[in-house]
Amino acid sequence: MRLTEASVAIRPRSNWEAMDLGVLLARRHAGLLMASWALVTLPIFALLCLVFWDSPGIAMFVFWWLKPAYERLPLYILSNCLFGNTPTLKQALKAYPRLLKPQLLASLTWRRLSTTRSFDMPVMQLEGLSGTARSQRLAVLGHKNTGTATWLTVVGVHLEMALSLGLATLFYLMLPQQLELDWSWQSLIAPGQNDWMWLEHLSNGLYALLLIVWEPVYVACGFCLYLNRRTALEAWDIELVFRQLQQRLKGIAYALLLGAGLLFSQLPGTAMANPELKASSTSAELTSGPHLTPDPLGPHAERLQKQALSSQAAQQSITQLLDKPPFKNPETVTRWRLRDEADANKEEFTPDPDFLESLFSGLKTLGKLWESMETLARVFSVLLWAGLLALIAWVLWRYRDWLSTFTGRFGLPQRPHKLPPSQMFGLEVTPESLPDDICREVSQLWEHEPRAALSLLYRALLSRLLHDYKLALKSAHTESEVLQLVASLQQPSLEQFSSSLTLHWQNLAYGHRLPPATAKQSLCNSWRQLFEPGVEA
Template identity: 40%
Template sequence: MQFDQIAVKVRPRSAWESIDLGILMARNWWWPMCRAWLAVTLPAFIVLQLLLYSYPVIAIVIFWWLKPIWERPLLHILSRALFGEVPELKQTLCAFPGLAAKQWFASLTYRRLSLTRSMDLPVIQLENLKGKQRAQRLKVLHGNTGTGAGWLTFIGLHVEIILPLAFLALVAMMVPEAVEVDWQALFFMPDRGVMGGFNLLSYVVMSLVAPFYVAAGFSLYLNRRIRLEGWDLELSFRRLVQRVQTLNGVGKVAALLLAAVLACGWPPDAAMAQTLDRETAKSQIETVMADETFHSLETVRSLDWDWFSDEQQQENGFPAWLLQLIEFLAANLRFFLWVVVIALVLIFLYKQRDWLLQYVRRGSEQIPEAPLAVLFGMEMGRETLPPDVLAEVRSLWHRQQFRAAYSLLYRAALSRLMHDYNIRLRSGHTEEECRRLVVQQTGPELGDYFSELTRHWQRLAYAHRPPASDVMDGLCERWPDFFQAGATNG
């Protein structure tokens, strides 16, 4: 995949920001998408209107039902235009039969009403997945983006309904009051000419909405892949390689000398110096990925409403089920209001559960959970710490064993926070998540101290930059203000 030629900025986005990007993409390539849409759908629309002239409602319903097929040329154009190659109309029309044949039966039957259709189409058309592979791929892609795709379909459907009704309302407003029009007969018992005009209006609205809908769904798909596969990181590394390759001979020699000096000037860790063969590395990766931290299952249930249980029509033209629904809502309005209030309270309690659990734990007499034994690969037990932490830290620091000294200080702080302050840290937490928990559950002074301790630890662990001696002395001097000097808790 040619990331260097991609036409948009590659970076992780939220679902709504991805939809905005899709709208910008549709605006940018509006004319090629519009031409392809008209070339494919306009003949089909005209044929349906002529064949089903006596049944105009069935004609527009069939055309609407075939929208998953009509949307595939639009995705074909977007997927190539994104990398700088906008296909010609002839190329798109030649590719359309093959695009329409991909899983057409499933797309027009049990998948037709899927709310995530716009985001699922690239998996069929671009990745050519089907069956169990498609289901597993969609389960990964949906993640935290499936909700955005569902709202996109929901909003797009309402736009397609509201725009024709708004146009008809505008026409009704333009009619002079002196002209008498039987609006009830016009809307509830229309003739074929009126229905033909309404079908044409619906087709125009679908033509306006379809490019934006497909582009927004494609943008959601791209954003999810960027997050999962790290396209932004890969692109950054490629640009870095290009910058290195553009250096002249002197620059390359200087870069190599600098790398050699850094490599010789800093002793590598034993874990970093250890070389692994392919099979050992593969087994260790599988062991890490099998941990429960990397697996999260979620069950989502939805309700299916049977709107057509009663097809009896009333004299005024409204369906019987609609009138019954209105009467039911009016009679049970108070009940629904209480349901809404209770739902809001439950949502508030769920969102603030961490804050509420602090007060529940303070008054609880239950036996607390045992603290972690290992965190970040470091042993957290009190028995693993020396009798006098500060003395051992200063001794290691004066012997210029900077990493060992600071690692002991940071490990001891984590151990005291878990054992003495009852802060529950999990094996899947990062350093930043641990810092946030300490800031939230302790006082501002301890929170500031641990934040500074964490910041210098991250610089040492990942950038190999130990803190200055005066900074280390300051951290050691402030240690007894929050933790005991010895290893045991009196």
């Protein structure tokens, strides 16, 4: 047995965890374990079925009773797998008859109903103990593990039942519709009816099948419990690490002796500067008292002496760097603060008993002073508060108008008011920018400056639309968009006027085509009718 070749992580675990490891172990070698188990048990099961064809119950019982005999094979496989030499299926089956010999009778008779079977089996099979030696060994190993092993068996029994029930149900669910038989429970339960014999054999067969899955796990769990107990008792994990440590240090010694790391260059951990290590180990032993002298191997010892940048120089530059920003940002802050009363008292205090009296009297006068100071302070505080209130009152009075408008505006929640644009197409459209009598102005301008006349009329229209009709015009609107908005007002006369004016305006502005002379009169008339009915009348 070589621990360094173990295929599982060896360390002491709790008993439950050890069983979990067993599940993982069985899972890793599931193929081999299940195949070998099936090859051993299924022929035996078939044989038993043939022999006890008339009484399936007996066949089942005998098959179940022989379980410890089959279990020796998975244990053999697992114990070999543990240290890396996994047997092939053929080797395992060849070894099986040899495994059956020792203590088979005991296993199948008085030890058959032992609840700690899975845990006891390795002692018998792997350690080859029998008689009193075996029971003594079990007493040593058993200690706290028998409980867990028993629980394993108890859970195993229920698990077998649950799985067989599940498999039977699955089988029943998988029956095709056409085969739906008239299975009534009474006929199933009623004994002595040979018609249902095959059904019993079938359920036995299902049990044999589920054991293929479960038994390797059961054996592996027991085996791992045994392993865990031995790991704890014999500190296998510690032995493993010590052996590795020994190997490592031996490697260092060889490297020192040979002066060449060729052979072990692949080993990790030997690539360090070993000669220093070895040489200093003796000196460390001489000065075995810890922390008395600076340790030559310690973190504060000087290293890299023969290089351009020694460890000391590196440390210095690191410290310098760390003292500068951004690592350290020293800042001097100077400000006034009150001198504490307590501090003043402390300064006066001396342990001299004579001085104590004067101190007490001093304290008393200080207290009196403090009381008078307190009244003074109260007066001052009253004055200050009064001053503050007066100031606030004066401010309120001084700005009462401003405040009233301010609060008036904010008193009621108002809809966000959008200011109408003051310019559209680069034309001033505010009412203030327009002359009072638009028509007269237009008539005057028409002869000499038709462009100015039409532009005046057009921006007057826009201004009216904005301010009288409250049309939501934006400076981004085009002329035709303005027309569409006008159309939405549903005033035919306004719409007509707007469209003809816009047409003339566009012709003049973009096309440089003068409006016909008749347009002046009709436009002015329409304007008067629409916007200045009083003047017209």
